[in-house]
Amino acid sequence: MSYLRSSFRHPQAKKNKLGYTQANYEGALSTLCAGCGHDSISNSIINACFELSLEPHKIAKMSGIGCSSKTPAYFLSNSHGFNSVHGRMPSVTTGANMANRDLTYIGVSGDGDTASIGMGQFMHLVRRNLNMVYIVMNNGVYGLTKGQDSATADLGSASKKGVPNMYEPMDLCELAISLGSGYVARSFSGDKDQLVPLIQGAIKHNGFALIDCISPCVTFNNNPQSTKSYEWVRDHKEATGTFDLVPFEQEIQVQSPDANKETITLHDGSVINLHRQPESLDITCRESVLSALEEAKQNKHVLTGLLHLNTDSKNTHEIINTSQRPLNSMKEEDLCPGSDLLEALNQSLR
């Protein structure tokens, strides 16, 4: 970790529509190990929110416990953050979202926090299609407790300790797709060009959006025998196609015609442009995505990019018909039925 951060900012640093520079989206200095993939993901979050011109205070940063769950301290310091208990970020975020549907919820978790202790909550969160971004900083290893295998570690992959993992891995993307999530992506902390638009798309998506982001642990799981090392992932990743997001408010640039471009409009009018090869995967089809993921696994490839997109789903509030007005803004006059109705009720109980 570093102890000092330069206070120098470029005087002509780019400003977004709110007049903010990227510095307005930064957080405290990271205390993670130098070179940790998680810090790159934090930077991509900063970048994505800056470029989308989101008001930082209208974002809530949610996390569980672990190295990954510490990162919300390192981005968006003008946002409220909640570092909850191990594996329970989904429930806390669900309640927070129920209280105020107008904020943007960015949840950060790790592979231990999600795929082991938090697996139950994770799956039910996906089922309910809570409107949030869920980023798993996936390094296949428990960092804070010094190097135990996690449930996403690949069979046979070995961490620094050198003992090959004996168990089948959880594939969080496959799970999320099968549980009905309409936005599922896999990325790599070292590929900012892919990650930033994926985060932007996830923020704009109405409903649950998962980004399973492989994020090497430089201290415990970056050795040649590990399938979550920088080297291995760089050598084995394969993208489903490239992707860019055009926010609703932004003027769409006239581009040269692109036969392989597919345009999908999101809930708020933003547009996702998918660029893919004619023979490649149809990410709107669950079945083909699931078989492509299995095939990639067999070929020892890591399929990255947007894996699945379905914009036609209701989020939790829409399912249960909650008021458009945030529940936390309601007062006595909205909530308390008053003494007359109570007296009528008393009368019915005699």
Added chain:
Amino acid sequence: MRIEAVNDFVIRFANVNGTGSASANNMFSKAVFRMGVPVSPKNIFPSNIQGLPTWFEVRVTEKGYLGSRGDVDFVVAINGQTMKKDYDTLMPGGYFLFDSTKALPRDFQRDDIIEIGIPLTQMCIDNYSNPRQRQLFKNIIYVGALAYLFDMELEVLTGMVKDQFAKKEKLIAPNIGALELGYNYAKEHYPDTCGLKVQRRDNVGESIIIDGNSAAGLGAIYGGATFVGWYPITPSTSVVEAFEKYAKKYRVDAETGQNNFAILQAEDELSAIGMAIGANWNGARAFTATSGPGVSLMSEFLGLAYFAEIPVVLMDIQRSGPSTGMPTRTQQSDIISAAYASHGDTKQVLLIPCDPAECFEMSAQAFDLADRLQTPVILMSDLDLGMNDHMSRPFKWDDERKYDRGKVLTADDLDKMTERWGRYKDVDGDGIGYRTYPGTHPTKGSYFTRGSSHDEYAAYTEDSSVYEDNMQRLVLKWETAKGVVPKPQIKYRDKNSKVAAIFYGTSAQASYEALDGLEAEGTKINTCRIKSFPFHEDIKSFIEEHDTIFVIEQNRDAQMRTLLLNEFNTGTEKLRSILNIDGMPIRARRIKRKIERMLSGEKVNPFTTARSAQEEVEA
């Protein structure tokens, strides 16, 4: 000798669950109430949907003693599985109403009781062809017979049938027909048989009849709760069902048809309380309801809410433990696990209601206290209070009342602030800092909520003195809590008496009755009903003023006594337990007998429950 009494007896219905008996028995109980006579019904049911024994006990009590009395004067024995036991445990001089379609077995040979045979099955076969009707009307027929035997006003019962089936009119005539069948059979065959009577009085006043869980759910509506995360568990489920029922009635926006509330059934209790905490953190009032096993699961989150200082309301409807215990039987055995819920040094605020009116009031108040104190508040009800109907003061609400949202800063407050704001900074000297809701201000008031050690500005710290200061501030906050939680109800029967009793929740009614009985015999015992934790200082002085204090509660380990000793560090010799752990509501007669023997200097075992009373060992 037959038992003779007007408006003062206990009748027990022995049924098979799933046969529709509960609504018939409730009808009987409500009819007594509508004749102006106080009544206390208790449903004793199995953890099962169909086919196992269930009992419904109704205490008719002109004097308004609503606790369990003990002993049965009249039994309606409809369940073959339990008939022998129901027969054998009836009080001498009592009445045994049975289905005489089949004769009683030969070993039913008591000559000290009055047998009342009514051929219920045969009457149903003769009068109804539909099998379901044959089963349901059997219950209504015996209610009709009771109306004759107790000399009740049949019009009250027929009026109730009309109310009950106002929306299904074609059911009215057959139900009234069944009542009359029973009434006339008893009139013809059992004139002047029963010495128990229900006579009209004017003793219920403004009272209402409702179960504690409905009252607590309603209290949450009035208290401004907008979100519930919950996981089904007996006996707490009906709290959330009531909340939902009332929310659909009172909280749907007339224009948009959208809900000013949200309810999510969680995947488990951990998630249920996690959701409630998340919503409260974000400024909505939210709660969850559970029972003992849920409290165990929620303990980790209760520690987070305690340490990160997030308001949350938990309703613990206690049942018999440990582990799964007896899920459909009552107990007050979560006192210690709730009071000190979670690892590390934690203390939780408890509210302990004793009737539906208090369930309503304390449920609404819990949200104010949680917001004011920025900590969990646990409503400690139990199965007896939660799932049985109780006669109670009516609900009251002051329309001028405003919700106390505690110390919350608005954008304006933040703009006007000159000093640096710290989320956990104690600027008022009461141990409570100022919160902000997410999204309040573009550049001020954001902070990081965490269950790890933090300084006044919510930043992570491992600095020993900063950690310790924070922990000591939480003690100061606990002291503040003592001044805002409900005070105990202390009653002096005799200022000079050195004998006293302490009790709480559903142990109160039976205790007051037992002590009234003792007072009538010349023994005056002062009382303190505990309504909350942390304990008020008055409780300590009450203990100091007396030499012998009976602590009456419904658990094995004398948990409230332990809590009192632990918090006050005094009274070990004075505090003497009277305990009940058989899963039934504690009974007044047994408390009275126990106190009499203890006061006469006998060394007796503290349990009032059946088995230990019979095989009492020197304690």
